[in-house]
Amino acid sequence: MLVLARKLNQTILIGHDVEITLLAIDGNEVKLGIKAPREVSIVRQEVLQAVREENKRASHMPFAEAIKRTTVLPKMAINDTPVENALSTEA
């Protein structure tokens, strides 16, 4: 890993097309501004990691078993819960 120190408003260039600028420092947290071409995806590492792990967890269910379990659902009324209200039931 290349380690560089930056002061506020200084920029790092990566390749020809990617720029990262330190925009603000607030205690333990810094704000970074990122310029990159459209085709370069930018994501927080822990978010990508969480999605990877959730995909792995979800992929272990054979479809035949999933159908068996989930086709009971239509027999019960399901709340069409707006997502904002459903937040409190986050697993």
Next chain:
Amino acid sequence: MVNVSSLMDTPTNADLIGPVPLSKAEAGEFTDVDTISFPGGLPGFEELRRFVLVGEPDTYPSLCLQSLDDPWVGFTVIDPYRFFPDYHCELTQIDQDSLGLTEQDRAAVLLIVFVPEDPLDMTANLLAPVVINPITRLGRQVILHNPNYSVRQYLIERER
């Protein structure tokens, strides 16, 4: 409380893709037309590029996004709008371009679900929907920038 049987009669946005019926899937009867390409794979499964969507009204609300490259990998998916009518999938320009979507196109949006022993405790990944362009048959699992969406959202409210 909404009567789900009425929802079952409405077309899902998955129908845009034309899922392969279960019997054909089990017989391995896919054609190239059925294949959906994920150029980047999916997070955690980056090397898997070709999938088919399997399902029919008898399997609803579940469909299966089945890997053609690894027969052991399949994801149970649902139509988000049946469980979360307010669900908003906002695509960035990067996402749209990678799928060949123009402003007018309608993409199919599906959520990967985790189905535990008790199906009432099913959770859906709201934060990272699977988005498919039915015309180009390109797909991508997109990570949304919505802090309210979780990777493990219960579909059904109950005492927990």
